[in-house]
Amino acid sequence: MLKVDNLTKIFGKTRAVDDLSFELEEGDVCGFIGPNGAGKTTTMRIIATLEEPTDGQVRVGGESIHEEPYRIRRRIGFMPDHYGTYPDMTCRDYLEFYARAYEIEPKARARRIDGIMDFTGLGDIADKKVEELSKGMRQRLNLSRALINDPKLMVMDEPAAGLDPRARVELRYLIRNLAEQGKTVFVSSHILTELSEICDHMLIIDQGRKISFGSVEEIQRGLREGFEIRVRLVDPSQVEGLVRFLVQRPGIQDVRPGENGVLLFSLRDEAERIPALLREAVNEGFSVMEFRPETPTMEDVFMRITGQTNGGNNGNGA
Amino acid sequence: MRWRLANGVFDNAMLYKDITQWLRNRTFLALFIGLLALGEAVSAICMSLPGEEGRLGPVAFGFLSATMGLYGFVVIAMGFMGTSREFSNRTFELYEIAGMSLERMVLGKVVSILVQFLFGFFCIVPFMFFAFLLGGLDFGLIGQSALGMVLIFPLIALLSLCIALNVRLKRVSVPARVLLILAALWFIPGVAIRMAMGSYYLAHHGGGAWGGSAFSLFSLGNTDDLVLRIALYVQFCLWLFYLCCNSIAPPQDSREHQVKFLTFSVSATWVALVGCSNWPAMAPAAIVFLFVASCILGAILFPHRLDPPLMVVNRRKRTRWLTVRLFHYAFAPGSMGTLRTLFLFYLLSVVTYLAVTESGPSPQELASSSRPLQAPFFLFLSPVLLMPFGFARKRYKTLRAVTICYWALVGVGLLILYSIAESPGFRRPGSGYDGHVRAWAALGSLMLSPVSSWVVGTVYRPGFESSLGSYRLVSGAIGLIGLLWIARRCRRAERQG
Ligand SMILES: Nc1ncnc2c1ncn2[C@@H]1O[C@H](COP(=O)(O)OP(=O)(O)OP(=O)(O)O)[C@@H](O)[C@H]1O
Numbered sequence: 001m002l003k004v005d006n007l008t009k010i011f012g013k014t015r016a017v018d019d020l021s022f023e024l025e026e027g028d029v030c031g032f033i034g035p036n037g038a039g040k041t042t043t044m045r046i047i048a049t050l051e052e053p054t055d056g057q058v059r060v061g062g063e064s065i066h067e068e069p070y071r072i073r074r075r076i077g078f079m080p081d082h083y084g085t086y087p088d089m090t091c092r093d094y095l096e097f098y099a100r101a102y103e104i105e106p107k108a109r110a111r112r113i114d115g116i117m118d119f120t121g122l123g124d125i126a127d128k129k130v131e132e133l134s135k136g137m138r139q140r141l142n143l144s145r146a147l148i149n150d151p152k153l154m155v156m157d158e159p160a161a162g163l164d165p166r167a168r169v170e171l172r173y174l175i176r177n178l179a180e181q182g183k184t185v186f187v188s189s190h191i192l193t194e195l196s197e198i199c200d201h202m203l204i205i206d207q208g209r210k211i212s213f214g215s216v217e218e219i220q221r222g223l224r225e226g227f228e229i230r231v232r233l234v235d236p237s238q239v240e241g242l243v244r245f246l247v248q249r250p251g252i253q254d255v256r257p258g259e260n261g262v263l264l265f266s267l268r269d270e271a272e273r274i275p276a277l278l279r280e281a282v283n284e285g286f287s288v289m290e291f292r293p294e295t296p297t298m299e300d301v302f303m304r305i306t307g308q309t310n311g312g313n314n315g316n317g318a
Numbered sequence: 319m320r321w322r323l324a325n326g327v328f329d330n331a332m333l334y335k336d337i338t339q340w341l342r343n344r345t346f347l348a349l350f351i352g353l354l355a356l357g358e359a360v361s362a363i364c365m366s367l368p369g370e371e372g373r374l375g376p377v378a379f380g381f382l383s384a385t386m387g388l389y390g391f392v393v394i395a396m397g398f399m400g401t402s403r404e405f406s407n408r409t410f411e412l413y414e415i416a417g418m419s420l421e422r423m424v425l426g427k428v429v430s431i432l433v434q435f436l437f438g439f440f441c442i443v444p445f446m447f448f449a450f451l452l453g454g455l456d457f458g459l460i461g462q463s464a465l466g467m468v469l470i471f472p473l474i475a476l477l478s479l480c481i482a483l484n485v486r487l488k489r490v491s492v493p494a495r496v497l498l499i500l501a502a503l504w505f506i507p508g509v510a511i512r513m514a515m516g517s518y519y520l521a522h523h524g525g526g527a528w529g530g531s532a533f534s535l536f537s538l539g540n541t542d543d544l545v546l547r548i549a550l551y552v553q554f555c556l557w558l559f560y561l562c563c564n565s566i567a568p569p570q571d572s573r574e575h576q577v578k579f580l581t582f583s584v585s586a587t588w589v590a591l592v593g594c595s596n597w598p599a600m601a602p603a604a605i606v607f608l609f610v611a612s613c614i615l616g617a618i619l620f621p622h623r624l625d626p627p628l629m630v631v632n633r634r635k636r637t638r639w640l641t642v643r644l645f646h647y648a649f650a651p652g653s654m655g656t657l658r659t660l661f662l663f664y665l666l667s668v669v670t671y672l673a674v675t676e677s678g679p680s681p682q683e684l685a686s687s688s689r690p691l692q693a694p695f696f697l698f699l700s701p702v703l704l705m706p707f708g709f710a711r712k713r714y715k716t717l718r719a720v721t722i723c724y725w726a727l728v729g730v731g732l733l734i735l736y737s738i739a740e741s742p743g744f745r746r747p748g749s750g751y752d753g754h755v756r757a758w759a760a761l762g763s764l765m766l767s768p769v770s771s772w773v774v775g776t777v778y779r780p781g782f783e784s785s786l787g788s789y790r791l792v793s794g795a796i797g798l799i800g801l802l803w804i805a806r807r808c809r810r811a812e813r814q815g
C-alpha cells in the first residue's frame with residue numbers, strides 16, 4: 001500500500017529525512033515514533049505530496065508521488081498537526097466544504113457526512129461553530145475531514161497531542177476501528193507507549209534516520225538487546241567473587257556491583273540462558289537471595305537509543 | 319468539458335465556503351442594508367433639493383458611484399484579509415491535499431468576491447438610473463460607467479488576490495494595516511472619481527497615451543478593434559488568474575507555462591492593438607511593454623530550476639495534440655523554457671522594430687523602438703559575471719537578486735556618470751574634453767544596464783541612431799546564445815550534484 005524507498009529531504013543544511021525506506025501492507029497500523037525534530041512531520045508531508053523529496057521515491061498503491069500526486073491525494077487521508085478553522089462556519093458546513101473540495105457527488109455527500117459524523121461522534125455538535133470547538137472536538141473534526149474521501153491510507157501526524165486521557169482512549173479505539181475497515185494507518189507520535197497497544201508495526205526514527213522497523217514484538221525483542229539482571233547476595237563479601245565469576249562468562253556485560261550485596265549486569269542472550277546461569281552461580285557457592293531479570297520498558301529502550309545517537313553525534317562534533 | 323467548467327464554478331468548494339461565511343457574517347448584512355439605505359437617502363435628498371434642472375443628476379450619480387467604489391473596496395479588502403487568513407491558518411495545504419486544483423481554488427475565490435460585488439452593484443444600479451431621471455445625465459454615460467465598473471472590478475479583485483497570494487501574510491500586521499488604510503485613502507477617491515466620471519470621460523479627455531489607451535478599452539465608440547480589445551482584456555484577466563495559481567503552486571506542479579504564454583500573448587495582442595489603432599504615435603507604448611515584459615520575465619524566470627518538473631513532463635507526454643505539445647515545449651517551466659519564451663519575445667521585437675522602420679519615423683523613434691531587442695543581452699550580462707563562481711550556478715535566488723541589483727546599481731551609477739558628463743561645466747568648450755567622455759558615457763549607459771539604457775535612450779541623441787538598431791539586434795542574439803550557454807553550464811553543475 002505504502003512503499004518508501006531511500007527517501008531523503010534536505011532543508012538547507014539539515015537532513016530532515018535521511019535515506020528512509022520501509023513498506024506497509026494493506027490493513028497495517030504502523031506507529032511512527034521519534035523525538036522532536038526527528039523528521040516525522042516532514043516524512044508525512046512528503047507522503048501526502050505536500051513536500052517534494054530531495055531524493056527517493058514514495059509509492060502509494062503503486063503510484064508515485066512524483067507522477068500522480070493528484071491521484072494519490074484522492075486516495076489518502078492526511079491529518080496534519082494543525083487545524084484549519086474558519087470563522088462563521090459550523091461543523092457540518094466545514095465537512096460539506098471539504099466534501100465539495102474532494103468532488104464527491106452531490107447526491108452522496110449528505111449520506112457520507114452523516115456516516116462520518118456518527119463514526120467520530122460529532123453528531124451532537126454538528127451545528128456548533130468550528131471556532132468554538134475544544135481541542136478534542138477539533139481533533140475529531142480534523143479526523144472527519146481526513147476520512148471524507150474514504151481513504152485507503154490514513155496518515156495522521158500526532159493525533160493524540162493535547163488530548164486528555166479519555167480522549168486518547170477514544171482515539172485509539174477509532175484508529176483500531178479504521179484498521180478493521182481495512183484501511184492502512186500510519187500514525188506518528190513521540191510517545192511510544194501510546195501506540196504500542198494499537199499498532200502492529202513500528203517505525204522508529206531519529207535525526208531522519210531509520211532506527212528500526214518491524215512488528216511490535218520484533219522491535220521489542222530487537223531493541224532490548226538482552227536483559228538487565230539484578231542479583232542480591234546474602235553475604236556482601238561474596239560480591240567481588242561473583243564479579244570475577246560473571247566476567248568470565250560469555251554474553252555478560254556491564255557488571256556493576258552495588259551496595260548491600262546487590263549487583264547489576266546485562267545479559268545479551270536468549271531468555272533460556274537465565275536459569276542455567278543461576279544454577280551455575282548457586283553451584284559455585286554464591287548465596288543468591290534474589291535473581292531478577294528486568295525487561296526494560298519500550299520507553300527505556302527508546303530513551304537509550306535516541307540518547308545514544310545524540311550522544312554519538314555530540315562526541316563526533318567535539 | 320463544459321460540464322466540468324460549470325461544475326468548477328457552481329459546485330466550487332471555495333465559493334461555497336466563502337459565501338457561507340459571508341452569509342453567516344452579520345457585519346456584511348449590516349453593510350448591505352446600510353448601502354441600500356444610503357442609496358435611498360441620497361435619492362430622497364436629491365429629489366427634495368431645489369436646484370437647477372440637470373445639476374442634481376450628476377451630483378447624485380457621482381455620490382452613488384463613490385459609494386459603489388467604497389463598497390467594492392471593502393469587498394476586496396475583506397477578500398484580501400480572508401486570503402491572508404488562509405495562509406496564517408495554513409488551510410491552503412488542506413485544499414491541496416483534497417486534490418482541489420489550483421484553478422478551482424483561485425476561481426472560487428475570485429467568483430466569491432465577484433458575487434459579493436455584484437450583489438452590491440445590483441443594489442446600487444437601480445438608484446443610478448433613478449439619478450438619470452433627475453436629468454443632466456447621458457444615458458450612454460451611465461451604461462458605460464456601469465459596464466466599466468463591472469469590467470474593472472474583476473481586474474482589481476484579481477490583482478488584490480494576486481498580491482495576497484504572493485505576500486503570504488502570516489498575520490495581518492500593523493504595517494500591513496497602515497498600508498491598507500493608506501491604500502484606501504489613495505484608492506477610494508481615485509476609484510470613486512474615475513467611476514463617477516465614467517470611463518467615457520477618461521477616454522476622451524485625458525490620461526495621456528497610457529491612461530487613455532487603457533481606458534479606451536472600455537469605450538464603445540470605436541468598434542474597429544473591438545475583438546482585439548476584448549481579447550486583450552480576457553488575456554489580461556487570465557494572466558492575473560494564472561499568476562495567482564502559480565503563486566500557490568507547489569514546485570512539482572507549477573503554472574509557469576500558462577503565465578509565460580499569457581505574458582507573451584498579452585504583449586503580442588497589445589502590440590497588435592496599438593498597431594491597429596494609432597501606430598506611429600502610440601508605438602512607444604507597445605515598445606515599453608515589450609521591453610519591460612521581457613526583462614521582468616527573464617529576470618524572474620530564467621534563473622530557475624532547469625528542467626520542468628516530472629509531473630509537467632508526464633502531462634506533456636500524455637497529450638496527443640500537436641499544438642498543446644508545442645505550447646508545452648515553447649513555454650515549459652524552468653530556465654530552458656524561459657529561454658524559448660525569450661526567443662519568441664525577441665522575434666516579436668524584431669517584427670515590431672521592422673514595423674516601426676516601415677512607417678518611416680524620426681531617428682529618435684527608430685532608436686527607441688529597437689530597445690526590446692536588447693533585453694536578452696541585459697539578462698545575460700550579470701549572470702555571466704557570476705558563472706566562474708561555483709556557488710552561483712545552483713543558487714537561483716542569488717542569481718535573480720544579483721541580476722536585479724546589478725541592473726539597479728549599475729544603471730543608477732551610469733546615469734550619474736552620464737549626467738556629470740552632460741553637465742554644462744563639463745561641456746565647456748575650453749575644458750579639454752571634446753565629446754569623447756560624453757560618447758563613452760552614453761555608450762556605456764546604453765549597453766550595460768536596462769535602466770540607464772532606457773533613460774539615456776529617451777533624452778540623448780548620440781548621433782549613431784541609425785546603427786543602434788543593428789547593434790541591438792546583434793547584441794540581443796548574442797544575449798540569447800549566452801543565456802543558452804549559462805543554462806547548459808548550470809545544468810552540468812546540477813548533474814554533478
Ligand atoms: N520548512 C522547513 N524548513 C527548514 N527546516 C525544516 C522545515 N521543516 C522541518 N525542518 C527541519 O527538519 C527537521 C525535522 O522536522 P520535523 O518537523 O519533520 O520533525 P518532527 O519529527 O515532526 O518533530 P516534532 O515531534 O517536533 O513534530 C527539524 O530539524 C526541522 O528544523
Ligand SMILES: [Mg+2]
Pocket residue numbers: 040041042081157
Ligand atoms: Mg511534527
